[in-house]
Amino acid sequence: MKKMISFWAFLFALVTIVAVIAILVKAKPLDIKCDATLDYELSNQNDVFSYSVTHNITLSRDGSGYDHIRGAVYNDGKSYALARTVYFSYKSDAAGDAHNFSVDEQRLSGIDNVPDSLISQYLTYLLPKEKRLFTLNMLNGNKILISTYQGPYFICNIS
Amino acid sequence: MSQMSYILNENVLYRFDDGTLQLLANDEDDIVLLTPVINRMLYLLVSRQGEVISKEEFLEKVWDEYGRNGSTNTLSQYISTLRKLLGKYLDNSDVIITVPKQGYMFSRDIEIRRHESDVLNKVQEPAESKVDNHADIADVTLPQTKKREKSLPFAFKVSVAVLIFSLPLALAYFWPAKISDKTVYRLGDMEGCPLYSFIKYPSKDVEFEVLNIANELRERKNLDCVNNAVFYIYANANSLHSNSGSYIMLSRCINNAKNHDTCITSQTSRWQQ
16 A cells, blocks of 8 residues: 555656646746837938837737737828737747747728838838747836847836 | 354354364364454354345454454455355355345355354354464465455546646646846936836946936926836937937836836837937
8 A cells, every 4th residue: 555655656746847847848828918008209310200009918828919009100290090909929938038929910990091111111010920029027026028139118017 | 151153054063252163973173273254254144144244344344343454355265265165064055145246145045053052142243362363274264465445436536646647737737927027227316206227237427328318208208207106218329329229218107006007118219310
């Protein structure tokens, strides 16, 4: 009987160790909902491109997510309504901080009238099949700092 | 001292207290001494002839009550031995009848009567110390075998095992990502609100320069210092030395009730100016 108990205890310990290793090394899913307000301004000689938008971002455990983007885009003295949802999938690295995002689809609402040329020039990360590497870090326990290759991008308030 | 003895089919004398079987036609040299276990089993069967005795009751009254461990396998072996013994003495191979899924029964075909000298004696339970004296009879001795398993249904055991082993694996699968904390460095205050940087600048002079950049952007974007507001800034190297290729990010977060922050982020990039 003692041998039997030892065997099962050993087996359970083994499974637990495997599980702990799996926790440490596997790509970890995120489960996050956050929102952010972002004002962006790009000056290129006399050309100024800017936008003011809100992001409502949801990341699910299954490696998918979406971003509801609402706001206005300004360029060359004109303003455009930006209202679309970007659906994406993501893969996290083992460490859990860096995440490869790939846009699967974007759905435009009826009021969205941002010209494709502007999207292609300044907002490429919204385009389907676009890939981006984002880094996520907690800030003060209740916010997420989203960074890109060029540095911190914006702060997202956890919903 | 009471004597419990039975005469089986008028030719075999069974003495429980001595644990003996004796052919009445022969002399005492033909007495067979039973092991304590066999003796208790035979007593149970004989004393309740015609009644089905369950395996559980056998295990309880023959083993458990005497501090021994028995199992259904052990019981089967002893029953088999007892059958052979009784078959030989009574010339009947069906003395002990197996009742499927119920137990064993001493055949009603065997005539049993209490021995005359014992008729007035009261039936009592056997004493372990008494029967232990007969423990060394080779031809009816069986080894003490493994402990009886009061087993739960197999499906239940399998289910419990699967559940237990799947717990760590499920935990591994659903374990949420631990997003690491971002270290921030305090650069100073802007109108009384603290300003933090995401990177550590090399000198106080640079920190002062970044503080000025933050103030300029804060004023331009109308990000006032209000109650519970905190500012965060990131300014790349180009923003410190020239305007081309500069990238500045300034966030103002206001902490509301329930530790919920509302942040506004402003970014400026400049090229070839």
